[in-house]
Amino acid sequence: MTQANPTPFTTAVGKIPPAGNPLVAHKFGADPYALVFDGRVYLYMTNDVLEYDADGNVKDNTYGNINKIGVISSDDLMNWTDHGNIVAAGPEGAAQWATQSWAPAAAHKVIDGKDRFFLYFANNASGIGVLTSDSPTGPWVDPLGEALILRSTPGVEEVTWLFDPAVLVDDDGSAYIYFGGGVPKGKDEWPDTARVMRLGDDMISVVGEAVPIPAPYMFEDAGINKVGGTYYYTYCSNFFTGERTAGSPPAGEIAYMTSDNPMGPWTYHGSILKNPEHFFGVGGNNHHAIFAFRDAWYIAYHAQTLSKALGVSNGYRSTHLNQVVFRDGAILEIRADYDGVGQVKDFDPYVRTAAATMAWSAGVTAATLVSNEDPSGSVVALTDIDHGDWIALSRVNFGEAGASSFQASYLAEAGGAIELRLDQADGELIGTLRVPSASEAAWTEAKTQVAGAQGVRDLYLVFKGEPGAKLFKLGYWQFGE
Incomplete structure (x- = not known):
């Protein structure tokens, strides 16, 4: 028999009605990447999970044990379905050669008349792998049995961190992968560690040589979008604390460059999203993905809001959404907040x-x-x-x-x-x-x-x-x- 409870219901933590951010409060999810397919947006996220010391206290996120990728989806941007975790790396993973699965990127392409889905991920910072599926939620398999991009890949010899992929399938079916990061000693202003490379028609091979992207103060987090005939490359700036060049992005912010070609050359424009510390009072790295959905543009990004609410903001991150505005070829500055974005359609309770x-x-x-x-x-x-x-x-x-x-x-x-x-x-x-x-x-x-x-x-x-x-x-x- 149900007994009375002195408190009639559990109190929400992290995401408080009617707020839209963070997107979910029952789990963490970092480094979001968006794939829109068949009227839904799917978000693929690094699967942050609390780590504990010998005394049972939450310790800083080491990222070393992350070998799964979380997936959530929505058709209204407010109600989110948890599709569970993709076991991407490790002994039980689809890619058993990899030890970690960080910062995923997803792409869809019709090949031989069939919908095919591709999930790219970073094996820590030492290479980039790819998984394939017939569905945006899997099951996923490793078509190569090894990394797609390795230290032996032409053009990546000087890249400090081989990670954080982003993928563009262009209007003509050609595809490109953007990746890289890190700051060689003494090269804070021009790290020269961002790269772009052609993908093969099969989406699981690379063509030619990786080309540098001259992104000032680049740190990590590649992003790529095409709006009209313009390509927008976005990235997170580094945390150099010395005097920065005038007009360069401040530390830990999302900045952007444009080109009329997916391989460049690129023109730097400025910063569009401040560090999460500015909005939520808790900092850390900044990672994002910009996507179009139902005639509007959005940015998915992470912040330590849920972990802050839990009292354990030790590097455990949650995904958020806010709107993006393109105007006269520019990306207007984005404001992050707990409100999130408006629900784009009503929820239908009469479907399973x-x-x-x-x-x-x-x-x-x-x-x-x-x-x-x-x-x-x-x-x-x-x-x-x-x-x-x-x-x-x-x-x-x-x-x-x-x-x-x-x-x-x-x-x-x-x-x-x-x-x-x-x-x-x-x-x-x-x-x-x-x-x-x-x-x-x-x-x-x-x-x-x-x-x-x-x-x-x-x-x-x-x-x-x-x-x-x-x-x-x-x-x-x-x-x-």
């Missing part, structure tokens, strides 16, 4: 929705579990559900007639209930789905009637049960009209 889809959350996590109810054989489920935890969806359109039922798939543990509430965690109750306890792990579907869900409202799924017990795991849900 992965439970790890949320605008806001409190207390829960997500994990990939075996499930025979999904064609892939697995599901990214909502997990670690305790009494009072919740998830919320923004701007859910129930329509004029409204919803009459709610159903969900779950893996019962101690059991409990899902309370369906409107606009806030203790808002109007429109229905309750009971989840009985179970001694054996088996996915089950249940259904309940609802009333009062009409129009466009925020939806909260509030989980209730025995305090101190894990209640259940949630796979999918759907309303009925």
Whole structure:
């Protein structure tokens, strides 16, 4: 039986309604890269995970154990679906030759009439690998069995860090990869460590020699976009503390250059995004990706806002979104904030929705579990559900007639209930789905009637049960009209 809780629901941390940033609060995700496909934007992120010392205290992020890439997606830029982690490197990874998977870049190209997807990643700073798939969410395989770009690649001999790729597939189908970084001693103003190189038609080979990009005070984080006939190369400036050349980017900011050719020559213009310290009071490196979605431009970038809210801002980063404006060939200065971007369409509650889809959350996590109810054989489920935890969806359109039922798939543990509430965690109750306890792990579907869900409202799924017990795991849900 559900017991009363002196605190009716868990408090949100990091992402507070109605804010849009950071994008998710149940996990970290750094170095974001965007791929838009079939009406959704997919964000691929370095999978920051808390590291602990021998006494159980959170220590600084060493990045040395990161061998997975996180993936989230959205078709409205407010409600995000967690697709789990790509095991990219390491003994269990797709690319077993690699030890780390940092700063991914994704691309799509139609080859022989088929959609093909390519995921480029940095094996620490020593080379760049590539994975391929028939879907933006995988499964992914390593087509080469080794790095795509190595120290032996022509034109990279003087590059300090072989990492941080960005990829452009041009209008004519030709493709280019941008990468590099680092500051050789005494070369803070002109590190000469940024490169661009042609990709082969197969997207898994390189052609010719890598060409330098003369980016002033370059540090890391390649970005590339084509707007009209102009190519925009963007990057993060280094942290040189001496006197900087007039007109150069300040430390740790995103700057840009332009060209009328994807291989250059390039013209430097200036800085467009200050360091996260300026906006959020917590600094660190600056990493971004600019993308177009539904007739507008956006920038994905990371900041240590979630880790700051958790009291462990030791280099653990979260992805954010803000809008980008191009005007008369220039990129206007971007303002980062917690508000984020406007939701571009209402959420449809009448389609089967992965439970790890949320605008806001409190207390829960997500994990990939075996499930025979999904064609892939697995599901990214909502997990670690305790009494009072919740998830919320923004701007859910129930329509004029409204919803009459709610159903969900779950893996019962101690059991409990899902309370369906409107606009806030203790808002109007429109229905309750009971989840009985179970001694054996088996996915089950249940259904309940609802009333009062009409129009466009925020939806909260509030989980209730025995305090101190894990209640259940949630796979999918759907309303009925």
